[in-house]
Amino acid sequence: MNKCADAFTRDFVRSTGKNEVLAIQHETITSGDAVYDIINVETFLLAHVSLPVIDSNTLYRREGFILDRVLNADIYRLRLEGFELVCKFECTQQGQFHPDKHIMRFCERCDNWFHTTCMDTSHDEAPTLRRGSTSSQASIVNIPRDIQRMWDNLLLTPLQRGSPSYNWLLSFELLVLAIRSQELSSGCPPDIRSFIIDHLSLASHLNHSLDMFVQIFLNLRRPDTTYYHCPDCHSVL
Ligand SMILES: [Zn+2]
Ligand SMILES: [Zn+2]
Structure with missing residues (x-):
């Protein structure tokens, strides 16, 4: 923390997860022999649906x-360009995202992520889905x-x-978006x-655990889900 050049950088570093890698840009030359191992690092866009399914490691x-x-x-100083905030509507976390807590x-x-703690709960029993041409395949293909x-x-x-049930940044966001698009x-x-x-978007190094993650997704307790109202447009989330 004392390596941060300013409060802005310090606030960001404080909000990072324990498995989060910080990209540092500076010029250096390292001998190829000094490369000990190549590790897999997944990337995601903070403000968009983009995170692959990952495990606790x-x-x-x-x-x-x-x-x-x-x-x-x-x-070190966090570069302003590329920096993004989430929950851009009366956020109690100043728009920061802490992967291990939020x-x-x-x-x-x-087109925005919101902290569940920044929203009112809803009595609705289903999320608001986008509307388009009605799904008619069921009647055609006879599901x-x-x-x-x-x-x-x-x-x-x-x-x-x-997820409150798992102590790492678990998200099926790309799969859920694919399910909604299919609908x-x-x-x-x-x-x-x-x-x-086909749409799980599992991090490639976890392919051997595919069945386990499919099962985790299928076992999510959907009837007990708490829904929230979007603080901006009041859609059920
Ligand atoms: Zn918030
Ligand atoms: Zn909204």
Whole structure:
């Protein structure tokens, strides 16, 4: 923390997760022999639906957040360009996102993530979904009723980043967005499990655990979900 050049950089570093990697930009030459190992680091865009499914050991970094070394000393300053905030509406966290502490919900209409603690809870039992041409595939392809019921259940999944049940930055945000887009374009797919596998967006180094993450997603307790009102447009999130 005493290596931060200013309060702005210090506030950001304080809000980073324990598995978060900070990108530092400065010129140096390192001998190839000194490279000990190559590790996998997943990237995501703070303000957009973009985070792959990761496990408790995966390292990650926010795209665009770069620390510059000041005057070649061991002091760093967060670059202003690329810096982003979330929850841009009366946020109690000053728009910061702490991956180990905060649970966020995404509003598709406002294109913004909000802290669950910055929203009022809703009595609704389903999130607001985008409307488009009605999904008609069910009537054309004749989806069995139990498959359709399972799909309708998946549509209750909120677009969430972080989970109170897991102590790491677990999010199925890309899959949930894909499910909603599928619903909008053609409705329930004939094979839901294949659809989930195709759209899970699992970090590539975790492919051996694919079945486990599919099961975690299917086991999310959807009927117990607490929904919130978007503080800006009042959609149910
Ligand atoms: Zn907030
Ligand atoms: Zn909204």
